[in-house]
Amino acid sequence: xxxxxxxxxxxxxxxxxxxxxxxxxxxxxxxxxxxxxxxxxxxxxxxxxxxxxxxxxxxxxxxxxxxxxxxxxxxxxxxxxxxxxxxxxxxxxxxxxxxxxxxxxxxxxxxxxxxxxxxxxxxxxxxxxxxxxxxxxxxxxxxxxxxxxxxxxxxxxxxxxxxxxxxxxxxxxxxxxxxxxxxxxxxxxxxxxxxxxxxxxxxxxxxxxxxxxxxxxxxxxxxxxxxxxxxxxxxxxxxxxxxxxxxxxxxxxxxxxxxxxxxxxxxxxxxxxxxxxxxxxxxxxxxxxxxxxxxxxxxxxxxxxxxxxxxxxxxxxxxxxxxxxxxxxxxx
Amino acid sequence: xxxxxxxxxxxxxxxxxxxxxxxxxxxxxxxxxxxxxxxxxxxxxxxxxxxxxxxxxxxxxxxxxxxxxxxxxxxxxxxxxxxxxxxxxxxxxxxxxxxxxxxxxxxxxxxxx
Numbered sequence: 001x002x003x004x005x006x007x008x009x010x011x012x013x014x015x016x017x018x019x020x021x022x023x024x025x026x027x028x029x030x031x032x033x034x035x036x037x038x039x040x041x042x043x044x045x046x047x048x049x050x051x052x053x054x055x056x057x058x059x060x061x062x063x064x065x066x067x068x069x070x071x072x073x074x075x076x077x078x079x080x081x082x083x084x085x086x087x088x089x090x091x092x093x094x095x096x097x098x099x100x101x102x103x104x105x106x107x108x109x110x111x112x113x114x115x116x117x118x119x120x121x122x123x124x125x126x127x128x129x130x131x132x133x134x135x136x137x138x139x140x141x142x143x144x145x146x147x148x149x150x151x152x153x154x155x156x157x158x159x160x161x162x163x164x165x166x167x168x169x170x171x172x173x174x175x176x177x178x179x180x181x182x183x184x185x186x187x188x189x190x191x192x193x194x195x196x197x198x199x200x201x202x203x204x205x206x207x208x209x210x211x212x213x214x215x216x217x218x219x220x221x222x223x224x225x226x227x228x229x230x231x232x233x234x235x236x237x238x239x240x241x242x243x244x245x246x247x248x249x250x251x252x253x254x255x256x257x258x259x260x261x262x263x264x265x266x267x268x269x270x271x272x273x274x275x276x277x278x279x280x281x282x283x284x285x286x287x288x289x290x291x292x293x294x295x296x297x298x299x300x301x302x303x304x305x306x307x308x309x310x311x312x313x314x315x316x317x318x319x320x321x322x323x324x325x326x327x328x329x330x331x332x
Numbered sequence: 333x334x335x336x337x338x339x340x341x342x343x344x345x346x347x348x349x350x351x352x353x354x355x356x357x358x359x360x361x362x363x364x365x366x367x368x369x370x371x372x373x374x375x376x377x378x379x380x381x382x383x384x385x386x387x388x389x390x391x392x393x394x395x396x397x398x399x400x401x402x403x404x405x406x407x408x409x410x411x412x413x414x415x416x417x418x419x420x421x422x423x424x425x426x427x428x429x430x431x432x433x434x435x436x437x438x439x440x441x442x443x444x445x
Contacts, residue, residue, distance in 0.1 A: 185348075188380075227415075247356060248357070262420075262421035284373070
């Protein structure tokens with residue numbers, strides 16, 4: 001994983017969802033160097049953010065595959081070509097120059113690329129805020145669990161009812177001093193089997209509950225949870241994880257000079273090229289007559305985009321890549 | 333392929349669904365909420381959030397509420413009472429705000445007791 005301040009590649013893929021990850025494989029297969037940038041700290045895009053535990057039934061060759069497993073396999077498929085992953089980096093500014101593009105992330109990393117493929121899905125994900133804890137971000141309040149060890153020995157309160165909330169509750173239970181899950185309803189979006197195992201592990205789950213107050217001066221010392229019929233419970237707490245889901249919008253992409261429709265979709269030609277030569281778009285984010293927004297379609301579009309990008313980078317190269325089953329040409 | 337809000341939402345408008353929608357595509361009328369079918373990504377986050385179970389996928393709307401699938405769309409494609417232009421695709425409800433009006437189908441319902 002490259003985190004140097006300057007990355008130079010043939011192709012930059014913006015968005016590490018399934019379409020982007022497959023594009024990374026395809027660029028590698030075509031002998032192109034590739035970087036993948038995504039604002040989320042983990043790859044997988046919508047799959048990871050919204051349905052990691054769901055079975056998916058319409059991926060070619062997989063009668064059934066769990067979301068998380070599909071992401072792992074896409075990473076494995078691309079791995080031989082060593083893509084540079086810039087995760088937790090929001091692609092912010094795009095500049096055009098004579099030989100291609102430069103994209104700078106909000107962390108200040110500059111990526112030079114001959115062609116750009118936007119596989120940004122529904123846009124940049126932003127975690128939903130937890131107003132009661134607003135002042136404590138970075139001082140005990142987190143929206144993602146980056147290192148389990150940071151929670152060792154702490155009293156942890158997790159707010160949310162989705163898969164991430166329950167996954168983190170399960171993962172932190174063995175090493176935290178205590179884990180309490182707080183959810184504002186009594187039904188959960190998380191997979192029922194994950195909910196069951198969290199309850200079986202003895203993790204306290206407070207439903208119809210809201211985190212109303214956070215105590216502490218600079219660092220978190222405790223929280224007050226209002227639950228049920230106006231009951232108030234005070235809990236010792238040093239770490240809060242807000243797993244309240246995400247909102248998404250195209251954000252900085254709207255300022256890249258690419259045509260965008262209705263602030264949501266990028267129109268493309270049959271080659272997946274956008275209104276800007278050298279910038280392509282594939283997956284949920286693009287649009288054309290007859291568009292169907294499915295992962296299966298995104299995979300095909302990623303291949304189309306990468307192969308047309310290869311031809312754009314070097315017009316002597318054909319659009320058609322050859323077959324993955326071809327015997328490699330002997331190196332002379 | 334979108335989700336649809338049906339009759340149980342009328343005069344309730346709890347708005348929990350709006351908090352769950354990752355693409356901010358649930359818009360507020362006067363007496364009911366409406367999902368923009370051109371902006372909905374079919375994720376399903378809104379469905380369990382609704383306290384009155386008003387939300388289903390458009391292909392699973394209960395028979396007695398079948399008209400609401402088309403009606404959700406109409407909220408965005410037809411000029412509503414008191415408005416000259418259709419709402420269309422504003423790109424997010426937060427910037428758009430409450431429309432202050434409803435479709436004819438919804439407006440014709442008697443107030444919920």
